[in-house]
Amino acid sequence: MKFSETYIGGILFASASLLTGLRTTLKEFFTPKVTEQYPENRATLKISERHRAMLYMPLDENGNNKCIACGLCQSACPNSTIIVKTKNIVDEESGKSKKVLDEYIYDLGSCMFCQLCVNACPKDAIAFNNQFENAVFDRKKLVIRLNK
Amino acid sequence: MKKPNIKSIPYEEFKDNETLEALIKEINSERTNVVVGALDDLINWGRSNSMWSLTFATSCCGIEFMSLGAARYDFARFGFEVTRNSPRQADLIMVAGTITHKMAPVLKRLYDQMADPKYVVAVGGCAISGGPFKSSYHVLNGVDKIIPVDVYIPGCPPRPEAILYGMMQLQRKVKIEKFFGGKNHRAKKGEMNNDPIIVTNAPIIDNEKLSKE
Amino acid sequence: MYNFEIITSAIDHFLHSVMPAQLAVITECVLIAVCTLVAYVAFAIVMIFMERKVCAAFQCRLGPTRVGFWGLLQVFADVFKMLIKEIISINNSDSLLYRLAPYLVVLSSILTFSCLPFDKGLQVLDFNVGVFFLMAASSFGVLGILLAGWSSNNKFSMIGAMRSGAQMISYELSIGLCMLTMVVLSGTMQISEIVEQQVDGWFIFKGHLPAVVAFIIYLIAGNAETNRAPFDLPEAESELTAGYHTEYSGMHFGFFYVAEFMNLFIVAGIASTLFLGGWTPLYIKGFDSFNAIMDYIPGIVWFLGKTFFLIWVLMWFRWTFPRLRVDHVPTLEWKYMVPIGLVNLLIMTICVVMNWIF
Amino acid sequence: MNPIFIDIKEFPQRMQEYKDLKGMDFLRELIGMDWGEEGLGVIYILENSDTHENLEIAIKTTDREHPTLPTVCHLWSVAELYEREVYDFFGIHFTDHPDMRRLFLRNDWVGYPLRKDYDESEAINPVRMESEITEDVQREYEIKEEAELKKINAQTNRISGDQYVINIGPQHPATHGVLRFRLALEGEEIRKIDIHCGYIHRGIEKMSEKLTYPQILGLTDRLDYLSAHQNRHALCMCIEKAMGIEVTDRTQYIRTIMDELQRIDSHLLFLSCAAMDLGAITAFIYGFRDREKILDIFEEVTGGRLIQNYNTIGGVQADITPGFAKKVKEYCEYQKSKIKEYNDVFTNNIITQLRMKGVGRITLDDAISYGCTGGTGRASGWACDVRKRHPYAIYDKVEFKEIIYKRGDCYDRFKVRIDEIKESIHIIEQIIDNIPEGDYKVKTKPIIRIPEGQYTAAVEGSRGEFGVFIESHGEKSPYRIKFRPMGLPLIAAMHKILKGTKIADLIAIGATLDYVIPDIDR
Incomplete structure (x- = not known):
């Protein structure tokens, strides 16, 4: 019979294991804490650039988006989060009818951030940003129009 | 108008102030006296700073909820850390994860078992609208079909900071309530959101500001 | 040396001089009751705040920081919320017992609380069988818990209540043995007398080995009495959701919550009274100037200092250890703590008889 | 196939x-x-x-x-x-x-x-709100x-009416999600058990039959969110195998490192949650504290903390960031020092040992018969690691031990995971400095069609073998897709090992079997 299996030995071994645990937590008691204080640290908070929090349309220097209303993002989307509404306008110079973007509607509340739309876009007209502060009181506020 | 104040984030920087202001107007439509108003403030201060949530998690978002309780994000700073396992003692149910057809009556029952005042936060795409599983035969498309939701936190899953932000939104909503007189939280009992989401006239998002960031 | 008896007797004389004797007694009773309740609530709030901060520190996090400066107002927010939270009445429950249970638990802990000697003369209940009364009062808390579990008409509550019954009643034995050991050492059961005897040296030093053993056993058993981890089986969160108070909401739950913390305070308070000299200061023989400085610190500070230190130790236990399994709890009690406690009592008796104490 | x-x-x-x-x-x-x-x-x-x-x-x-x-x-x-x-x-x-x-x-x-x-119409199966x-x-x-059906034994009750029956779940802190155990108790002892799944059955397999292959990838992450990388890896591998796409070495290295990081992440969560279930909340927080460091690495490279969306057909979504190798190495050093802390505060604790040793034993034969792969199988002495059995990615090029214990009780299952963390760190350290240069992604056709046939692939997920089966009829979407759940065999085994144990043991067994419910229910 090992000493640790005897009555006294058992007590001693058990106490030793408990004391080791106590020592460990005591050490942590005095180490600096790791908590990051959001929202106090909002100004300094760094989030990875690749983080996906919300879809947006980057604008070029003239303030226009690059969307050509091809609808590839809409068809790539697994759960119809994106709806691209188009309209036909007549080009004044050539007189031809052209399909352009009317409304780019994005439902933040059902997006699964799979990046398929961004991958599908031929013009890099959409991208994800890391602005994560999106909680709202009304479900309808999550359906947003990305273009102006 | 009384504007709810949250430490470290100015009122203007919060999203969806319009809904909140509409709500304030509705609640303040009846006049109350000063003493009762001060008492209301005290009670709302207590309620908003002591949101004990039910430990309810069905899937991925639940893990982020656990991260929120752990050392790095530590929602104890807000006083939210007393998570209760019994719905009777909880003030808040965080629907973190997909709600399926089989789970829906259970969720409803949990909600009914909670003591007033009770709040619901829908965390993540699944709880808001069915998210990735919108088209599934066995998934409820949005918990607001069965229980009234106070705050929606989008994301799949939302990062812990986003959940904290959502909790602060809820605090704002609690801070405008009226316990004495006026319309309080119970008034909306039974009002479920069953109308479909209309996608036209969607609010325009400020792209210029986003592009800069 | 501070002595509160001067103040209390002054109040007593004053009351008797302005009103008839009977009215004076009644007034005193009311005064004391109010003071006790206020102190009880105040300590509960301090304890809850302390628990949240201490637990956070052990877990490398910060704990409440946002409500009030350094989170100081956090517990007040909780109290306000709890007071106006709906109290749900349960169908098919034993309504009377269901409502009675939380009050029983709180009553038991208030009774025990009033036995604590905060300072010389600052003690509500003090009579010749004080230790005996203490044990009796503390042991009917289990009744409240059993009733809560039984009357809730909830199977989890029921299991929780049965667990707590088995646990608390068996650990009472160990507590009794430890107290008995100290009673043997002091030769009296009056609490004020026990403290008085420690003026020239705390019992843990006077009683050396058997006192230290009794102290350790008392801390373990006391922890089990308060249903706190690692002995939190009756409410075992991961097993029984919330155990015996699963069905309680609002302030009824608040009573259980407060009583749990106050029981911790009481356990620590009794430990500091019996083993660490209560309100008596620390003296080191031969260091007269040091002893004189110690005298300047009021007794109540000594008492609370010791008590809160012990509370911190108990919290340290709580936030370190996993929960015991239901069959290990009686094993620990009946196989280890009771035999050791009995032998310890014997050793203490021998020590006292042979005068092997300091 | x-x-x-x-x-x-x-x-x-x-x-x-x-x-x-x-x-x-x-x-x-x-x-x-x-x-x-x-x-x-x-x-x-x-x-x-x-x-x-x-x-x-x-x-x-x-x-x-x-x-x-x-x-x-x-x-x-x-x-x-x-x-x-x-x-x-x-x-x-x-x-x-x-x-x-x-x-x-x-x-x-x-x-x-x-x-x-x-x-699928709502009218036939509406959301029923009655229990x-x-x-x-x-x-x-x-x-x-x-050849006509005949019902027999219709009268046998699993759990008859007069027993003390309690429901653990679907909303219960120890079920790690929404699983439901119906237990018939005698005192604290479990006499009969009936397990109900499906509270998070999301119909992923049916949904997949209508989605294109890249779209299905997103759903695999959400099956077992703690093996998101590995699940996605398995599906990508299966599709690549079917289409004959050869991925680059760089991709293979990145995928392997990510898989192992994911495994450490999952095991850390496992031991935290096991600790919490046994009542040691502080150990839970320590595990989560260190897990955040992996999540930081994930977020920097993939953009997601929990659901990463990283593997794609033919490669990975984006190349690793420049500081990746340094960060991973720093993390590995850090993690090694912390394992001792978990052991000190939890594993070696006498209370933990008493609660875990000899509890919930699964014998080797049972483990194989129930198909309990992963840490659970290896704790029972079954060498069931897919990385060794059917090597994929670059697992045949790295040197690592398959951790095997013999007793198959809770304690062994716990130890297997702790040792596997060390082993995963060992694998990462071997390859982190040798990631070959090259493309991180092979160009694929815009529309992905799999040639007709049946294909399978399997990876070692964080908690067992994760398999993918695809039957394709040459369309854009699969005719039938089936994911082998890692957790369902574990649940099946619970039927056997739970009898005669206590409620507290149920918690310990459930915690150490390490199942994730959305993976069971799919």
């Missing part, structure tokens, strides 16, 4: 032979199939646990009204739940099966969702001569 079709009449005997003579003792997968006009059927993938030789068998019936097939659950215990799943999804009755009830869906569900002719009445009666079926 070409399964051998066997006639129903010969089937029981042939299966017996495969098991006894060929040593096919591990039922890897049991896949229900609906081949439309050709009938309903089942594909079995068997494996010899010694030689790792595989055998695919199929069986079908043309009767769509009352399809009946013989059971195999007396040969492989895990088939009991697998067959219930097939019954639930396809309506195939298995004769001589002891317990033909629905597994995932409600009792009052109309229709069998994975059949091709299933009507489900628990079905306590188990039915057995046997075939009468004219």
Whole structure:
């Protein structure tokens, strides 16, 4: 019979294991804490650039988006989060009818951030940003129009 | 108008102030006296700073909820850390994860078992609208079909900071309530959101500001 | 040396001089009751705040920081919320017992609380069988818990209540043995007398080995009495959701919550009274100037200092250890703590008889 | 993959032979199939646990009204739940099966969702808000001569009415999600147990039949969110295998490192949650504290903390960031020093040891018969690591030990995971400095179609073998896709090991089996 299996030995071994645990937590008691204080640290908070929090349309220097209303993002989307509404306008110079973007509607509340739309876009007209502060009181506020 | 104040984030920087202001107007439509108003403030201060949530998690978002309780994000700073396992003692149910057809009556029952005042936060795409599983035969498309939701936190899953932000939104909503007189939280009992989401006239998002960031 | 008896007797004389004797007694009773309740609530709030901060520190996090400066107002927010939270009445429950249970638990802990000697003369209940009364009062808390579990008409509550019954009643034995050991050492059961005897040296030093053993056993058993981890089986969160108070909401739950913390305070308070000299200061023989400085610190500070230190130790236990399994709890009690406690009592008796104490 | 079709009449005997003579003792997968006009059927993938030789068998019936097939659950215990799943999804009755009830869906569900002719309309199956009445009666079926079903034993109750029955779950802190145990107790001891799944059944397999392959990838992350990388890896591998895409070495290295990081992440969460379930909340927080460091690495490279969306068909979504290698190495050093802390504060603690040692033993035979792969199988002494059995990515190029323990109790299951963290760090350290240059992604066609046929792939997920089966008819979406759940076999084994244990043991066993419910329910 090992000493640790005897009555006294058992007590001693058990106490030793408990004391080791106590020592460990005591050490942590005095180490600096790791908590990051959001929202106090909002100004300094760094989030990875690749983080996906919300879809947006980057604008070029003239303030226009690059969307050509091809609808590839809409068809790539697994759960119809994106709806691209188009309209036909007549080009004044050539007189031809052209399909352009009317409304780019994005439902933040059902997006699964799979990046398929961004991958599908031929013009890099959409991208994800890391602005994560999106909680709202009304479900309808999550359906947003990305273009102006 | 009384504007709810949250430490470290100015009122203007919060999203969806319009809904909140509409709500304030509705609640303040009846006049109350000063003493009762001060008492209301005290009670709302207590309620908003002591949101004990039910430990309810069905899937991925639940893990982020656990991260929120752990050392790095530590929602104890807000006083939210007393998570209760019994719905009777909880003030808040965080629907973190997909709600399926089989789970829906259970969720409803949990909600009914909670003591007033009770709040619901829908965390993540699944709880808001069915998210990735919108088209599934066995998934409820949005918990607001069965229980009234106070705050929606989008994301799949939302990062812990986003959940904290959502909790602060809820605090704002609690801070405008009226316990004495006026319309309080119970008034909306039974009002479920069953109308479909209309996608036209969607609010325009400020792209210029986003592009800069 | 501070002595509160001067103040209390002054109040007593004053009351008797302005009103008839009977009215004076009644007034005193009311005064004391109010003071006790206020102190009880105040300590509960301090304890809850302390628990949240201490637990956070052990877990490398910060704990409440946002409500009030350094989170100081956090517990007040909780109290306000709890007071106006709906109290749900349960169908098919034993309504009377269901409502009675939380009050029983709180009553038991208030009774025990009033036995604590905060300072010389600052003690509500003090009579010749004080230790005996203490044990009796503390042991009917289990009744409240059993009733809560039984009357809730909830199977989890029921299991929780049965667990707590088995646990608390068996650990009472160990507590009794430890107290008995100290009673043997002091030769009296009056609490004020026990403290008085420690003026020239705390019992843990006077009683050396058997006192230290009794102290350790008392801390373990006391922890089990308060249903706190690692002995939190009756409410075992991961097993029984919330155990015996699963069905309680609002302030009824608040009573259980407060009583749990106050029981911790009481356990620590009794430990500091019996083993660490209560309100008596620390003296080191031969260091007269040091002893004189110690005298300047009021007794109540000594008492609370010791008590809160012990509370911190108990919290340290709580936030370190996993929960015991239901069959290990009686094993620990009946196989280890009771035999050791009995032998310890014997050793203490021998020590006292042979005068092997300091 | 070409399964051998066997006639129903010969089937029981042939299966017996495969098991006894060929040593096919591990039922890897049991896949229900609906081949439309050709009938309903089942594909079995068997494996010899010694030689790792595989055998695919199929069986079908043309009767769509009352399809009946013989059971195999007396040969492989895990088939009991697998067959219930097939019954639930396809309506195939298995004769001589002891317990033909629905597994995932409600009792009052109309229709069998994975059949091709299933009507998904809301009118047939609306959201029912009344509570489900628990079905306590188990039915057995046997075939009468004219191939008509006959119900027998309709009276046997799993848990009869007069016992002290409690429900653990679906909303319970220790079930790690929404699983429900119905327990019949005697005092604290568990006498009978009935497990109900499906509270998070999201119908991913059915949804996938309508989605394109890249779209399905997103759903795999959400199956077992703690093996998101590995799940996605398995599906990508399967599609790449089917399409004949050769991924670059760089991709393979990145995928391997990510898989291992994910494994550490999952195991850290495992030990935190095990600690919390046993009441040691501080140990829980320590585990989560260190897990955040992995999540930071994930977020920087993939953009997601929990759901990463990183593997894509033919490569990965984006190249690793410049500081990746340095960060990972720093993390590995840090993590090594912290394992001792977990051991000090939790593992070596006498209370933990008493609660775990000798509790919930799974024998080697049971582990194989129930198909408990992953840490649970290895704790019982079964060398079941897919990384060794069927190496993929670059696991044949790195040196690592397969952690194997013998006793198969909770403590061993716990230790396996702790040792695997060390082993994963060891793997990462070998390859982190040698990531070859090259493309991180192979160009693929914009529309992905898989040639007709059946394909499988398997990876070692964080908690067992994760397999993917695809039957393609050459379309943009699969004809049938099946994911092998890592957790379902573990749940099946719980039936056996729980009897006679205490409620507290249920918690310890559940915690150390380490299942993730969305992975079980899919």
